[in-house]
Amino acid sequence: MTPPASGTRHVVAVLLAAAAGGYWLASGYYGKELLAETAITAILAMSLSLLVGQAGLVSLGHAAFFGIGAYALAGFGARLGWPPALAMAAAVATGAVAALLVGLVAVRLAGVFFIMITLAAGEMAHAWFLKDRLFGGVGGMAGVPRLDLSAIGIDTGDPASFALLALGVAILVYLLLDRLVLSPFGQTLRAIHQNEERARALGCPVGRYKLAAFVVAGAVAALAGTLAAQRSAFVSPELLTWTLSGEVLIVVIVGGGASLLGVSAAAALWIGLRHQLSTLTDHWMLAMGAIFVVLVLVAGDGIDGAVRGLWRRLAQRRGP
């Protein structure tokens, strides 16, 4: 639960970024798509990691904010015709507001009940977009604009550039959330997670902190959603299904929950594995399900913990 020593953390971050960069250079067209999807999933997983890993709030409705961000971008950018950058900012703000509204009710509950109310909230949002007419209901809506970076010579319409953009945003989100996690705010969230009663007795308005974490996580999830909408220029209610929330939760747990880099690596693992398995068999979900059941059961601390455990063992072997 204590944040990792800073030195190793930076090394791992650079290694991960280098791996992504190497893949970007080596991959073909579809690889760029997968890379962008991985970056987006990593952002979503990092946002949920703040909730689950730091504050101990297990949300099963996180995809709702992802979807709301995507739909808000479609609304502001395509329907209202705002410039994409402004529309993106407004979409992130919309995600934050939505998270605030849900959070006001949800943070008063704990454990399984928190899981259930976030599930209910997510399903409500999903039902709303299934029904709505402005964004095409079940069929979704195309024509979501991409960020215009031509001023600095980047054509985001090009998939290779867009993959880089998504990676860049993921790195920015990492730096931001890393800062947050290591700050007194992050420490307070961990304190609440470890012992809520004590945190309260020390003077911590626990509900407000949980709410703040929920809003930040919602905003970052919405940011991921805006990228997802830009990637395919398209939004549909699929973005808000509760099974997506569950998948991201698995990614977070496999990644070690609290480790931003761990969950990012797990996002890459998730996307890569799904791609590899689905080229092998139409029943890839069976294999994915089995693999993740085993991972959740065995790797208690996720990738992060497994790597650290291995590191410790190696270090011991080298020792006297």
Place this chain on the structure above:
Amino acid sequence: MIPAAMPPALAADGLRKSFGALEATRGVSLSLPPGRRHAIIGPNGAGKTTLFNLLAGALRPDAGRVRLGSADVTADGPDARARRGLARSFQRNSLFPGMTVEAALMTAAAIAGGLGAVFWRRFDRDRGLADGAAEIAARVGLADRLAVPVANLAYGAQRQLEIGLALATRPAVLLLDEPTAGMSPEETRAMQRLLAGLPRTITILVIEHDMDVVFDLAERVTVLDYGQVLLEGTPDEVRASDLVRRRYLGDRTG
């Protein structure tokens, strides 16, 4: 015009609390001037823990008021009372098991200092918090164990940290819930020394079973029985009281 007297650091007035048909607290009043060491004793089931929770804010009274200094905190929760300078320890250790001693003390100070809203600075590089943690650790006898994970501390040391977390908030009023519970005689003596050494700027109210600790520390003692104040007085008065001897002390000391 008569100059207003200095308000008591902690006061309770006519506190009542029932759980269903059970009346746990039946009109208890207390008043602790600043700097006072005050103990609450009473047989099991006398309502000590309920009263403690009413004062700490973990429970809301059905009737009566709680004041901290000049502020009425009856409606406040435990966190709001803590922000007004009230700190408490727990009868069963309630720590941050995933942190080191230093991090736990820093965390307590950060929360109490309202630093929790700061998200742009590194927590672990805050010199002020670290220095404060070292000072508190020295005070509670954990100076040599700053880097030890809380979960790895021995029981007695965890009890000391329990007090340390409360002290880290720089409280004006400190509520201690059986600080020596489960300790060996040696550890108890260390705790006694620790408590005796606390500065007079802190007002202390303690619930305690160990009468040696009580009579050593307290300047005034409230004896609770069936949720009511049986007697309040100096330790000597309490020791001398036939009533108390019959109801309570007699059973123990013979």
Place this chain on the structure above:
Amino acid sequence: MKTLHLAAAAVLASALAAGGALAQAPVKIGLVLPYSAGPFVAIANEITDSMALALEETGYMVAGRKIELVREDTTHKPDVAQAKAKKLVFEDKVDMLVGPVASAELTALFDFAHQSKVPLLIPNAGDNEVTGEKCSPWVLRTSFSNDQIVRDMGTWMAGKGYKKVALLAFDYKAGHQLMGGFKKPFVAAGGTIVTEQYPPFGRLSDFGPWLGRIRDAKPDAIFSFFAGPPATLLVQQFKEFGLDREMKLTGAGWLVSPLNLPSQGQAAAGVIGVLNYVPAIDNPVNKSYQERFQAKFKRVGSEFGAQGYDTAKLIHAALAQAGGKTDDKAALVKAMHAVRIEGTRGPLRIDPRTNNVVQDIYVFETEMQGSAVGYKVLDRIRDVQDPPNGCTLGG
């Protein structure tokens, strides 16, 4: 796109250099269908299997080139569908795309096909706009438009004495398009819509509540649009609630699709449907298709399979017309416009004004044939062609 042309030119150049002795690169057809997840897996497989049946007849050859089907799984997610389409075009260098099934996936694919100028053939999705106001020169439809299916049904039903009709469909775009397309001509032909019921889309559903409301409105018939499990539910509940004694159940023919009959049982008998295909169509192409399909898969081929079969037939004919050349995509589309084929559904062609298929539409009724439910064609409406509906391809 530049690199694509360069690559193609390089292939061409090397082929020429070898004096044609080298075998030519195969024609690649990319299939973007939901093979692994969601409610349309069966449809995806049937389309693919039937395309394979059609291509087997040609030995997977056209004008000296091999034909290759490249499958990509959309996992029933629109963004994946789009990414897989891009993969097929840019990495596998397919010459055309066939897909998808769900309307959300089509929305996600449409713009890509339009911008990348790669022919996309839609084997099953009916949104009017795709070959109407939103039409693209690169997106062709071999299946149907929603309007095309139902446009003449209103007149037909009014003519058969069903004067009072209740409409029943899910509350979403396709539901409203099909009901709207039916309603206008029906009212013009003197019919009355006595009630319109639109249950919310995508719920574990029970038609009881809506059937109750419809019964109160006392129509001569229900005209409905449902597919898959909800269609089965409706057919059963219509009987269970005894509505079959008071009115006729009719609808877009997916209601009693061969895919649904096993789960509908005898309750499916006596339903009137209108569709671009029904297994009972009496023509040699369909007979041979059904024979081969049933021999191989031990069940009746459905409209989805038939559409897949016809799509492959049309592609093959167009490729033959183009002499097997696929580099010039515009010429390829032109060839698709030019060919006329005899499909399982009768004569077929692609309308260059809209890129929608021109086909016969069948009115049929289900009936007990021995111990099982079968189909009887009641009427055949020939050469049903969509008006441009805002599409400007025709100039």
Place this chain on the structure above:
Amino acid sequence: MVIQLLNGMQLAMLLFLLSVGLSVVFGLMRFVNLAHGTLFMLGAFVGLSTVEATGSFWWALVAGTLASAIVGGLLYLGLLRRLQAESPLKQVLVTFGLIFIGLEAARIIWGDYAERLPGPALLAGSTALFGVVYPTYRLFVIGLGLAVAAMLYFGLERTRVGAIIRAGVDDRTMTAALGIDIGRVFFVVFVLGCALAGLAGVVAGPVLSVYAGMDMGVLVLSLVVVVIGGPGSLKGAFVGAILVGMVETFGQVWLPEVAGMLLYGLMAAVLALRPQGLLPAGPRP
């Protein structure tokens, strides 16, 4: 109106059969089993195969119920028992993974096509009741649900095992301290809950169609039932199921614009205002 009430009741009884096991397991063990819907689907498919093999719906009822009980029991012994001491997070994730395994396994074994589980000939046709003509089979579903509810009520209130279960829901540690093998009670309850889910699957077969994925829709509905009624409470599951059945039935007709959100809104409202549910099990501090 009468028809709508019967429709709502029919759906309610299906949901009750499905949810009661989930609810008691939730209340007794604080265990959320997302794979509960998968056992419902398993019951339906095994029932389908049994009907195809024997031609008898009644054998299907037995076989589907048994199959879900056995698979549920094996899952518990092999996998879920280990999770009991773990956080709700792990339970949710492991059982979430099981959903996909179950879904794909069903597709591999039974294929991608929706099929119908024919109801018994005895219950075919319609019956006149309260002035309306109503499908006989659906009346059977309602009757079965009520009968099971009554049996469970009797079992919980009047038998020793029932008393232990109630005590376990109220205070798990205390019950264990009384020297009762709470693990065995959990196991029995879990398997019984799975059996009822399988029963619900077979019973739902003739009303809904049987297909891989039929579990997804009902799972969330049954979670709504559990939360609304109050976890661990038989009466809660019963009342919750009726509420959900009626809201589904009437809401979609009267308030079609918001029907999709209605149930989740109800669930969120109950959680926010009365997290212990409408009819919580036993006294809780």
